[in-house]
Amino acid sequence: MKARVYDLGNSYIMECKAVYSREGNTVYLSGDKEIVERISESAAGNAFLLHYTDATQGIFDFQCQYTGYEQEGPLYVVAMQVEDTIKTVQRRQDLKMRTNIPIRLTLLDPDDKITTDPDTKKAVQINAILRDISAGGVMVDIESPLEVDQKIMFPFDKGSSPIMIQAQVLREQEQAGTYHRYGCKFYNHNSGKESIVREYVFRLEASRNYTARSSRDL
Secondary structure, three states, X not given: OEEEEEOOOOOEEEEEEEEEEOOOOEEEEEXXXXXXXXXXHHOEOOEEEXXXXXXXXXXXXXXXXXXXXXXXXXXXXXXEEEEEEEEEEEOOOOOOEEEEEEEEEEEEOOOOOEOEOOOOOOEOEEEEEEEEEOOOEEEEEEOOOOOOOOEEEEEEOOOOOOEEEXXXXXXXXXXXXXXXXXXXXEEOOOHHHXXXXXXXXXXXXHHHHHHHHHHHHO
């Protein structure tokens, strides 16, 4: 998953891959040699603040003690012993975040096959705006009306890896200006895809919470 590293004065240091071991109460940060250099340069009594996001466990704010590193080929692994858990936000299945992301929807038939235009033989695609997202579904705005139960597919590249998402229209929401607004649920959504979407949702929430805290501190 991901962790953002700060010094005790809340000055941002870096973001890197991370794994939290509950058994050892340790966060392991990984990256190239720069991770060791930046941690060493920033160590104030070897103490750090970590904002750790896990797609299955939730969001954690830790105060940690740097305890050393190991080199595994080109990869460096830094150990941070957790001394205090400052804040925990447990995973919530229904956590939704507002977005404003243009996407291109491809229409699917009931058998999950791409719908094609009878004249051009090309896939039927429509422009849309992704208005919110959760681990289980999305809300989209489009200019053209859709039927309830219509199946759609769209690429999602905002997470840690690009994926193709399939969704089905559950309901039409109140119309937003000239747009038709639809609530859609994901289907054919394996654990890998769910993890990528969930991580994005938590990271987006974490980023907005940090921005809000920073604004209050000004």
